[in-house]
Amino acid sequence: MDIPHACDPATGAVEEPSKDRSTGRLVGIDIARGIALLGMMAIHILDPASPDGNMSLPWVIAAGKSAALFAVVAGVGIAFASGRHRLPRGRRWTAAAVSLVVRALIIGAVGLALGAVVRLPTAAVILPYYAVLFVLAIPLLRLRVGWLALLGALSAVAVPVLSHVWRAGLPPWPKVNPTFDQLLADPAGVATQLLLTGMYPALPWVAYLCVGMAVGRSRLSSRGVVLRITAIGVGLALAASTASWVLLDGLGGRAQLEADALGEMNMSLEDYAELLVWGPSGTLPTSSPWWLAVLAPHATTPVDLVYTIGTSLAVLGGAILLGRMVGGLLTPLAKAGAMTFTLYTAHLLLLVAVSLPEHDAAEYGLQVLAVVAFALLWTRRFSRGPLEQAVWWTTTRVRQRIVGTSAGAGPRPG
Numbered sequence: 001m002d003i004p005h006a007c008d009p010a011t012g013a014v015e016e017p018s019k020d021r022s023t024g025r026l027v028g029i030d031i032a033r034g035i036a037l038l039g040m041m042a043i044h045i046l047d048p049a050s051p052d053g054n055m056s057l058p059w060v061i062a063a064g065k066s067a068a069l070f071a072v073v074a075g076v077g078i079a080f081a082s083g084r085h086r087l088p089r090g091r092r093w094t095a096a097a098v099s100l101v102v103r104a105l106i107i108g109a110v111g112l113a114l115g116a117v118v119r120l121p122t123a124a125v126i127l128p129y130y131a132v133l134f135v136l137a138i139p140l141l142r143l144r145v146g147w148l149a150l151l152g153a154l155s156a157v158a159v160p161v162l163s164h165v166w167r168a169g170l171p172p173w174p175k176v177n178p179t180f181d182q183l184l185a186d187p188a189g190v191a192t193q194l195l196l197t198g199m200y201p202a203l204p205w206v207a208y209l210c211v212g213m214a215v216g217r218s219r220l221s222s223r224g225v226v227l228r229i230t231a232i233g234v235g236l237a238l239a240a241s242t243a244s245w246v247l248l249d250g251l252g253g254r255a256q257l258e259a260d261a262l263g264e265m266n267m268s269l270e271d272y273a274e275l276l277v278w279g280p281s282g283t284l285p286t287s288s289p290w291w292l293a294v295l296a297p298h299a300t301t302p303v304d305l306v307y308t309i310g311t312s313l314a315v316l317g318g319a320i321l322l323g324r325m326v327g328g329l330l331t332p333l334a335k336a337g338a339m340t341f342t343l344y345t346a347h348l349l350l351l352v353a354v355s356l357p358e359h360d361a362a363e364y365g366l367q368v369l370a371v372v373a374f375a376l377l378w379t380r381r382f383s384r385g386p387l388e389q390a391v392w393w394t395t396t397r398v399r400q401r402i403v404g405t406s407a408g409a410g411p412r413p414g
Contacts, residue, residue, distance in 0.1 A: 026080075026220065027327045027334050028320030033073050034337030035315060038368060039066025041347055044123045045364045048278065055277065064279060064297030067126060068308035069315055070340075071133065071205050075212020076316070078137050085217060087142050095402040097138045099395040104134040106391050110345060115177035118348045125177045125348065129200035136202060137209050145214045152210030156305040159204045163196055163300070164286050173197040173282030197283055204300050211309050215316065226320050233313025240295065240307035247293035247303075260288040335375040339385025343371040 039062035048063070050056040055063070082088045082096040111127025118125055140148065173193055176182070183190045195203045219225050248254040261272040265287055275284075279297035295303045322330060336343055350367060378385060384392055 026320070026323070027330075028316075028323030029073060029076055029080075030334040030337035031323050031327075031330050032069060032316045032319035032337065033340050034333040034335075035319065036066045036069040036073065037336060037340045037343060037347075037371070038333075039069070040126075040344070041367055041371075042066075042364060044347070044351060045367065046360050059297075064299075064304070065308055065311045065315075067200060067298075068208055069312045070126070070130075071200075071208035072212040072215070072309065072312040072316060074130065074133065075137070075209040075214075076216035077212075078134070078141075078209070079213040079216025082141050085219075087144065087217075089142075091403050093141060095399045096141055098402060099398050100134045100138055102395050102398050103391055104131040106394065107131045107134070107341065110341075110387070112178060112180045112183060114345065114348055115179040116181070118177060118352055120175055120177060122351050123177075123348055124199040126200050127344075128178050129194050129198060129202050129205070132194045132202040133205060133209055136206055137213070140210060140213055143210075143213070145217045148210045148214035148217065152207050152214060152309070155204070155207035155210060156309060157302045159206065160292060160300055160302050160305060163201065163204055163283070164289070164292055167196060167283060168286040170197060173199070175281055199282055199298060201283065201300055204305060207305050208309065208312070211313070215313070220320060223321075223324075226317050229313050230317030230321070233310045233315075233317060236310030237307050237314065238310070240303045240310060244293055244295035244303040244307075248290070253290040253293050256290045257288060257294075260290070261285075332372045332376055335379050336372050338379070339375055339388050341391070342385035342387040343375065345387060346374070347371060 042058040042062050043066065046058045047056055048059045078100070081099070083092065088096045108128050108131030111125050111129075111131060114125045114127065140151070143151065170192060171189075174189075178190050178193060178198075195201060215229060218229070248257070257276075258272065261267040261275075262269060265285060267275075276294060276296055279299050284291045284294060284299055284301065292301045293303060294301055295307055298304075323334070327334070347367060350370070375385070382389070
């Protein structure tokens, strides 16, 4: 899941003051990605409910938000890898586009392989969806900050509405992680799952990519720019939560949803309440347009997308500022964030292969210690994680063939 985000040596970009100068990395991006990794691990391991039956604090903090943060940071990484402020043209665009396809094939293959051993409800494997996002990012490579921000806003509002209409005639998500066998047996069904009906539907999630790429093409060397990104994030989150409350409680949407769920859909009151609090397994029902006002984990509604874009921007801006001020103190988190493809894969395999303590907090603590310790030890000798190295080696060869220069020179990508 790690994206290269050192400046391409051909771009002539100036090194950011918040970079680790020994590696060329923007430390705050790694910190943000590390936060996302720990959040997703918490969702997979920790109890969703507190003793009083309400949503537990880790779930309040991370449910739906960690995966969104991963997608936004992926957009940042794509912008960094494709030239940052200098938009790719000619052979550089071709190299960037083909590299995204190659990266998508590798990450998608690992994700499909994991799907064969990681079953729901243990974890919903995000990697195949992530791979599709990389391919969908190709048409965005030549867009400037303003167009990316505008397209992100339009995607966040319009695509969930279109998805709501399209999904009315589609079969629901089968609630399985996609595998190679399923892809070969029903490619159209798997494509529908990855694009529209699954846990992390790629088409609505293009909004996250657009926003992340807009951030990656911004002047992150400016403290004012980073502060504005953070403030915009907080403002978006507040605006989205307010809009959901107005629509559902102020304008009567909640009563309409209850009547629809308990009547036409024949849901129990308990199932309906759980859907509004915990979010859907896959996507929300399409029986009423009022479902588009629901703000819940993985609801993928306009308010949910805007809200999680806001939380992602707030975390990302805060992480960049922390990377400048106390980056050394957060080195373990940043090192883990620099190899999330490897560590996320290892985490999923640990979930199904290792008998860990029954107490979920102890299991979570042990896994966090394991991934952080591995990252610290590995980076003492190697510049990239094992899976990151495989992706980097392959995409570097692709760039060399297309551009005709030594793409491996300069600062190391992630």
